[in-house]
Amino acid sequence: MVGYNFARAVDEIANKTPERVAVLCVDEDGREQRLTYGQLRRETNRLASALARVGVGRGQRVLVLLPRGVEPYVVYLALLKLGTTVMPGSEMLRAGDIRYRVQHAETSVVIAHAKLTGEVDAIRGDCPSLCHFFSVGGAVPEWTSLEDTMELGSSADFVVSTADDDMAFLSYTSGTTGGPKGVVHTYRWPLEHLKVAGTYWFDAQPGEVAWATAGPGWAKWIWSPFVSVLGNGATAFVYQGRFQPERYLELLERYQVSLLCATPTEYRLMAKVRGLERYQVQLRSACSAGEPLNREVIDTFRRAYRVTVRDGYGQTENTLLVGTLRDMEVKPGSMGKPFPGMPVAIVDDDGQPAGIGEIGHIAVHRSHPALFRGYLNDPARTANAYRGEWYITGDKGRMDEDGYFWFEGRSDDIIISAGYTIGPFEVEDALVKHPKVAECAVVAAPDPERGHIVKAYVILRDPEDAKDPNLITELQEHVKRVTAPYKYPRAIAFVDSLPKTTSGKIRRVELRERAAMEAQVAAGGSEG
Known part of the structure; x- marks a missing residue:
């Protein structure tokens, strides 16, 4: 039986609505690049089949170092079509960060923007597992142009068979001691993420312009700009410029963005803009994650745009676990409630449920379908993350009498x-x-x-x-x-x-x- 593959699911949307815009990218100078679902399907087929011809295939681990743009969408989908393991890498990683990831995961392929290849070149000699180097956005000595490689491919449908338990994403997240942890997610993970977080929290609708500001290289990019937007047939809005609150508000107005997911810091700075109401922003929905959002910001956006910014909580190791869902009463400062039917709780040090108002560990039962499969090459670290049947997130919280969760801080030093x-x-x-x-x-x-x-x-x-x-x-x-x-x-x-x-x-x-x-x-x- 063929397992779930997110790239195949996006192709099915392309079959039904090939002319709908999948990605709308705007740079600092206002230049636009648009890619329809039909074009996205053809481009990912070309790249996947071309990479297969040069020896990239199922099970290989591929480090991707790309900035915001159209390219990450094409590259990630093509790699999923190939059955590889995608390793998201921030464009801010330096040579030491890259060396650690490549050596730890025994990475064999790296796809990097031309401006980032120097950091990889600095550690080539330390990483014998690397055998393929592809550059994007310009010719680089001793690198193969990904654009030239695509010429070898075909636009005909190309998706290899993958199993639900195959490793799809390997994201690295910081630990309190030692190097970053390699978090393993399978090919089925996007489906589980879409069922709840991508539907009831980041609720992009087909054809809507949805802007999730996270950049490639982070698990949050996979969550929202990638899976939650494309998986729902919406249009992913991408801005390639630096954050400036006035500029963000101008873009929200100009492109009639109806759904926004930004960090609390971005919301806080936008809320401070003088004359906020002069921007004709037409948001249907807004959400935030990363840290608690204060009441003043929520009230400001509600007053200016008649939209309630809804908080959410999750981790690289899982998916969105707790959130203020659509049509749910907002308690400012609260992260919301666990999603219906999802095994998330506040537990004590022994893994037993904590009482109402009692501070304990925010925990996820190991039966949660979107929970990670472990830390790569580190069974001891994986085992230490559990108290009995509960995965301990490392965050402390409490639950009130209405079932809302409140963040109380880290239980470690992150x-x-x-x-x-x-x-x-x-x-x-x-x-x-x-x-x-x-x-x-x-x-x-x-x-x-x-x-x-x-x-x-x-x-x-x-x-x-x-x-x-x-x-x-x-x-x-x-x-x-x-x-x-x-x-x-x-x-x-x-x-x-x-x-x-x-x-x-x-x-x-x-x-x-x-x-x-x-x-x-x-x-x-x-x-x-």
Whole structure:
């Protein structure tokens, strides 16, 4: 029996509505690129059949490093048609990040935008598993042009047989210790995601222009811009420019976007725009995920556009687990309720259900059909993520008497900043590579716009270096060069020592409390 393949499902939509626009892409200068479902079907067939001719096939792991645009849609669908495993990679990854992923997954193929190939070239010699290098958007020495490769293919239907349990996506997510974790999702996962999250939360309708602002390289891109939009036959709106709140509002108005999914930070900054009502935005639905959304933003959008921004919660390891669904009463600050029939609960340390109002672990029963199949090559880490039959998300929450969930914070040290998930180890590892840094610890510090920022407490080899007014900027730029720039510490404090346990472990809880107090003092000072 042939298993589910999301690419085949998109082809079925193309068969019925070939002229409907699948992807509408706009760059910073206003230039447009449109791809209909019929064109998308033909282009993905051409690429899949061409890659098959040059030796790329079922089971191979393919790292994809592409920025926003039409290309990720074509590449992801073609790779699914081939039966490969797609490894989403942010365009902000640096050579060390790429080396880790390629070596850990034994990746054999990389598809990268021409401007990103240099980071891959820097680690080629360390990664003997790599045997195919395809560039997009320009000729690069020692890389094969993906556009030229497509000339070898045919537009005739091409989809290999895949099993439901075949590995479709391998997404890496930060951990509190060690390197990022490789999260395994199967070919059936998109179907399970569409059944609930793609229908009752991000409810794109056929032909609607839907804008989900997440960029390729993140699990959230697979969730919404890719699966939830194309799987429902809607039009995926893509903007290739940098975030500017006024520009976003202009685009929402000009292209009559009816469905928006953005980060809380993006909503917060748009809500601050003076004269918000002058933009003739016609949103039917709006949703947000990544961190709790404050009441002021919800009220502002409701007042300006008569739309309620609905919150949602999920993880790379699963799908959207809890959310404010269509026509559900909004409790500002709450993440909503578990979807009907979905085994999500608040449990205690022993995996037993917590009482009403009691803070516990947000947990998912292992029977949840969209739950990941484990961390690649790491059975111990996978086993440690469970308490009995419950997968523990690492987040703490409580449930009120109406069944709504409320986020109470991380139970580990993961930092969530402006929707990005950041492991402190990765930032600390980058910082200590600087010759002036002896030791450091990184924690989350409260921030009014980003929710939290990365704050580093640094012990210098020579305390006198703290007098250098340029050192903080120097350290920040160093981190940006060593690892993905979004991880850099936006605040740095030089200290003589770090709080530690008797066994030598850093007491991050003390540093988090200190960072929160310092942020509160700074906010009070700015107001005064």
